Amino acid sequence: MKKLVEEKGTKRAFKEADVVTTGTFGAMCSSGAVINLGHSDPPIKIHRAWINDVEVSHPGAAVDLYIGAAQMSETRPFEYGGGHVIEDLIRGKEVELRAIAYGTACYPRTKLETVITKDDLNQFILLNFRNCSQRYVCATNSSDEILYTYMGKLLPRFGNATFSGAGELNPLMNDSDYETIGIGTRIFLGGTQGYVVGEGTQHDPGNLMGTIMVRGDCKKMNPEFIRGAAFTKYGTTLYVGIGIPIPILNEGLVKKVAIRDEDILVPIVDYGVPRRERPKLGKVSYKELKSGKIVIRDKTVKVSPLSSLGKAKKIAETLKSWIEEGIFYLSAPVERLPLNTVFKPMKQSENIVFVETLMRPAVTCREDEEMEDVAKKIITHSVNHVVVVDAQGKLKGIVTSWDITRAVAENRKSLADIIVRKVITAAPDEPVEAAARKMTQHNISALPVINRERKVLGIIASEDVAKLVGGR
């Protein structure tokens, strides 16, 4: 269709095409499934339940449960989660259900253990509250360490980039003011027919970041188009396949579905900064992203899709064949997706504390100082860390009281030999929580605070953070 419009123009394309099918297959964390177990004997009003060690929350009456895709297994966290439970059930596998309850006059049972498959469930309905994001940012990482994020693995110092979404194939992108999409729109969902329930959470049409809420019958789904997944050190999720048919009702819709990857721009966002407003380093089009290489700060960087573009295409083609075979009928929405909602940030009633307010002046030394002098500094200032700087006050390394103790025990004399040169640092405008996380991760007790020019501004130690938490 996109080619048809380019070659023959809007008018001819309008005459020739009736429907354009779209597709996307990506990680959609705000997904899950409602199940109804039927009643046990004696009956139970489930208080907490687990399937394959993944907690499944209990939103309503006795035996209705919601399997959240991002909820992780208590025994295999970060590897197996709600998304995998949904996939396993769809595949027809047996799963283990455990539940506890407080017991009531009408629901006396307090404990339950059973093995079930999807055939044993009354309902097994996919109910995803945010799917099919119209477009998404391109992620990269300026920091000195590998970051594991919901945008995948990001190598240090702009070592790579990732993006998500299908670009010109994305369903919402092809009808960006939702003329044909809304409550009741019949769609391709996980290999079967599903429906749009309404706008998704965080629906943000003004920024071309629309989302949808969808439902579909899991019992009829095909695991080729719905897969549990795990992002290392981030958590589990569900890859969901969605396709929406766009009926070409007028020439305006022809123009909308003619959108190309080069017209869809997204910001390059630096995930090295652990804040809500992360720095943006420019814009790229989906055409550039799909080429596998983009330029960030004059450096060519390889970029990975996280969504499967091949599968997105297959979904659009499958939907097309369903329509041609007469097994899928288009439906008009009862109500269109709204165009006036905004995505507000969270209201926070407590202030976040930044490294700047908690850091202390660093005790420093130079590389060529005698070890005894550094030891004296540790004693006089009653500290555990001495930061090694050059003549300009720039960070060269760090020495701890432990390093000195070990050097004495091993009879080593030169300070230069014991300086730790690969130093984990903090930035002054970093939230204290992010700094504390770094210390825990690297099993260290202090971080020199440096500016962009690597000049040492101070030091933040775990005991300072502990005081803050203890003082609350």
Add this chain to the structure above:
Amino acid sequence: MVRVLLKFSKDITSKPITSQVIMEQEVLMNILTARIDQQGGEILIEIPSVHAEKVMEAFRKRGVVVEPHKPVVIDKENCINCGACFSLCPVNAIKINEDFSVAFNDEKCLGSACQLCVDACPVRAIKVNE
């Protein structure tokens, strides 16, 4: 060329073994990756096939464990062709084809010595054969 993985235990890290083997055997070696410190580690080298046997023997004699190089294995059944692995490969062994399928070249892969892509696969379809 043959790729060989050299495993150094911590007892032998203080000796200049690689240099000794190069000088003794007079063979040019290409070090592809090296991850080694006082606690031990691994070096992946590339050597001309004709000299491979004697070079491996020279390393073994010095206490180095010599193993054939093992590229990672992609389970095609499981792979969803998302391409998350693509940008992590330092030697361009992973390619995304025109039809968006993911192609893998075992000859370029640094295998167990690299493994950058392994934990990036959302469906755990990439494995290292130990």
